[in-house]
Amino acid sequence: MSAPTSSTSTRADVCAAAIADAFRDDGEIFASPMGLLPTLGVRLAKLTSNPDLVISDGESVWLAGVPPIHAKTEVVEGWIPFPRVFDIVAYGKRHVMMGATQVDRHGNQNISAIGDWAKPKRQLLGSRGAPGNTVNNRTSYWVPKHSPRVFVERVDIVSGVGPKLAKEAGAAAVRYHDIHRVVSNLAVFDVTGAGDTMRLLSVHPGVSVEEVVEATGFALDVSADVPTTREPTAEEQVLITEVLDPKGLRFKEVPNP
Amino acid sequence: MTKGPRDKRMSIDEVVGSLKSGMTIGIGGWGPRRKPMALVRAIYNSDLADLTIVSWGGADVGLLARAGKIRKLVYAFVSLDSVPLEPNFQRARQAASIPDVVELDEGMFQTGLRAAAQRLPFLPMRAGLGSDVMVNNPWLKTVTSPYDDGHGHEELAAVPALKLDVALVHLNRADQHGNASYLGPDPYFDDLFAMAADQTYLSVEEIVDTAGLTVDTPVQRLLLNRMMVTGVVETPNGAHFTTCTPDYERDERFQRAYAAAASGSDEEWQAFHDRFLSGDEASYQAAVQAFTEENTK
Numbered sequence: 001m002s003a004p005t006s007s008t009s010t011r012a013d014v015c016a017a018a019i020a021d022a023f024r025d026d027g028e029i030f031a032s033p034m035g036l037l038p039t040l041g042v043r044l045a046k047l048t049s050n051p052d053l054v055i056s057d058g059e060s061v062w063l064a065g066v067p068p069i070h071a072k073t074e075v076v077e078g079w080i081p082f083p084r085v086f087d088i089v090a091y092g093k094r095h096v097m098m099g100a101t102q103v104d105r106h107g108n109q110n111i112s113a114i115g116d117w118a119k120p121k122r123q124l125l126g127s128r129g130a131p132g133n134t135v136n137n138r139t140s141y142w143v144p145k146h147s148p149r150v151f152v153e154r155v156d157i158v159s160g161v162g163p164k165l166a167k168e169a170g171a172a173a174v175r176y177h178d179i180h181r182v183v184s185n186l187a188v189f190d191v192t193g194a195g196d197t198m199r200l201l202s203v204h205p206g207v208s209v210e211e212v213v214e215a216t217g218f219a220l221d222v223s224a225d226v227p228t229t230r231e232p233t234a235e236e237q238v239l240i241t242e243v244l245d246p247k248g249l250r251f252k253e254v255p256n257p
Numbered sequence: 258m259t260k261g262p263r264d265k266r267m268s269i270d271e272v273v274g275s276l277k278s279g280m281t282i283g284i285g286g287w288g289p290r291r292k293p294m295a296l297v298r299a300i301y302n303s304d305l306a307d308l309t310i311v312s313w314g315g316a317d318v319g320l321l322a323r324a325g326k327i328r329k330l331v332y333a334f335v336s337l338d339s340v341p342l343e344p345n346f347q348r349a350r351q352a353a354s355i356p357d358v359v360e361l362d363e364g365m366f367q368t369g370l371r372a373a374a375q376r377l378p379f380l381p382m383r384a385g386l387g388s389d390v391m392v393n394n395p396w397l398k399t400v401t402s403p404y405d406d407g408h409g410h411e412e413l414a415a416v417p418a419l420k421l422d423v424a425l426v427h428l429n430r431a432d433q434h435g436n437a438s439y440l441g442p443d444p445y446f447d448d449l450f451a452m453a454a455d456q457t458y459l460s461v462e463e464i465v466d467t468a469g470l471t472v473d474t475p476v477q478r479l480l481l482n483r484m485m486v487t488g489v490v491e492t493p494n495g496a497h498f499t500t501c502t503p504d505y506e507r508d509e510r511f512q513r514a515y516a517a518a519a520s521g522s523d524e525e526w527q528a529f530h531d532r533f534l535s536g537d538e539a540s541y542q543a544a545v546q547a548f549t550e551e552n553t554k
Contacts, residue, residue, distance in 0.1 A: 059442060059443075060442035060443045061442070081442065081443035081444060081445070082287055082443055082445055082446070083367065083444065083445070083446060083449075086363070086364040086367050089364060089384075090364070090382070090383075112360060112389070113350070117389070117393050118353060119350075119351070119352075119353035120350055120351060121351070122347070122351065123342070123346065123347040123350035123351055124342065125334045125335070125336050125341065125342065126314075126332055126333055126334035126335055126336075126360055127333065127334070127360055127361075127362055127388065127389075127390060128333060128334045128362075128363055129333075129362060129363040129364060129384075130362070130388070131362035131365070131384050131385050131386075131387075131388035131390050132362045132363065132364040132365065132382070132383065132384030132385070134387075134388075135383040135384060135386050135387060136383055136384065157389045157393075158387070158388050158389040158392070159388060159389070160388075161386070161387035161388050165387040165388075166386070166387045168387065169386040169387035169391075170386070170411075170412045171408060171409055171411055171412070172383055172386060172411035172412055172413050173383065173386035173387045175383075175408060175411070176383070
């Protein structure tokens with residue numbers, strides 16, 4: 001395979017653009033990013049490829065404008081308290097990008113616990129809204145530190161449901177099931193590989209396919225010719241650097257390699 | 258003299274005195290937001306045991322788990338947000354010291370409360386299907402739709418009613434009869450908790466005249482009606498250290514001290530307990546004030 005392409009952009013900015021691309025074709029829906037890079041990516045999409053996105057302050061209001069990620073004050077265009085979030089999940093006009101402590105070959109996600117359910121080695125948050133998200137609205141995942149400890153053959157607890165398990169659960173689980181993208185600090189994936197498995201869509205500039213395969217704890221679906229994730233455009237670069245994250249908070253999550 | 262609705266004012270001790278071991282208690286708020294902490298602290302210090310706690314959890318779950326009060330925990334998450342993992346909850350789970358653990362999806366939890374509030378045995382939804390929520394709670398059933406809307410008779414999760422003996426909630430203002438308003442950004446699910454419960458005890462920042470409830474705020478902020486409320490306690494700063502916007506935000510410094518003690522040695526937790534939690538609510542508030550002054554010099 002070819003040598004990795006070199007990059008003029010920072011890795012964090014490549015990730016932000018890749019996350020923005022995950023929301024590009026969503027139309028007028030509620031984009032729910034969990035965490036820093038997903039928030040940056042969603043706001044970048046709203047300022048570029050998809051101005052119709054509905055975004056929130058992560059607390060209780062929908063924002064009419066697009067503030068920097070460290071700020072929350074903005075013109076408000078709606079009210080989205082927690083009870084209404086569940087209404088929107090069931091309504092379906094939502095794309096959530098969640099974190100993941102583990103993601104497995106079949107696109108299942110775990111944020112509940114590591115180890116045995118009855119007596120976990122490490123108790124995490126709990127499954128939160130992952131079970132409901134994955135069978136109701138479009139769901140993506142963001143993994144800031146790609147490693148075989150995150151990308152495992154089988155998650156310890158299934159919080160977010162992958163396509164294979166959804167099919168096994170029946171038509172009601174499949175009907176609105178839509179795992180869209182998994183974006184890590186190394187690459188972009190979807191879950192349309194053979195047998196409903198994780199497929200490598202692109203590797204970030206400066207990353208080789210071998211590197212991704214090595215950092216993944218299961219056999220990835222890899223095509224013969226894997227493209228390179230695009231770099232941010234000049235416009236996106238300005239928006240990220242000068243508008244959305246002038247403090248450079250993104251580099252704490254994704255340091256430059 | 259005309260008769261009015263009855264006066265439901267109570268003390269913290271009277272509320273906790275009316276609870277019994279083995280009860281199922283729902284705790285309102287959300288994670289580290291607007292939790293009835295004064296009532297939770299009093300339970301922490303009580304002789305109550307074998308409780309079933311139903312909560313989108315924060316330090317309420319952490320404290321009661323640390324005190325060994327929980328026989329069964331029903332939750333979708335337990336988090337302090339700025340401290341993502343609740344150390345006392347983690348510790349209890351990793352020691353398997355809570356005998357019965359029911360982890361639900363967040364939305365299933367709402368649906369379960371809604372079923373209880375509507376006096377239904379269950380309500381159907383998609384959430385849960387395919388996930389380990391169904392595997393780790395093998396008693397959860399599915400239900401087949403009697404209707405075919407073009408996609409066959411769908412088999413949905415049948416979320417059982419989360420019936421509560423008691424709900425504990427904290428709001429900003431109430432009158433002495435139990436009409437109560439929230440002044441912050443979010444009602445959370447406190448009305449559902451109240452309607453899912455046989456008895457609801459409400460703590461508030463301030464008890465005002467009934468007319469005072471709408472003198473400077475819109476009527477839409479009245480979340481609880483008195484028919485849903487058993488007793489009202491005035492507990493200023495009673496949600497501390499969780500948020501109670503606009504009266505106060507989360508006490509991040511105190512939360513960090515709590516989390517550090519909870520994840521520290523037994524001695525460190527004992528010191529935190531002795532300083533803040535071993536007395537009544539007034540001594541807690543005094544200790545918090547001293548802590549704040551000490552750290553803002």
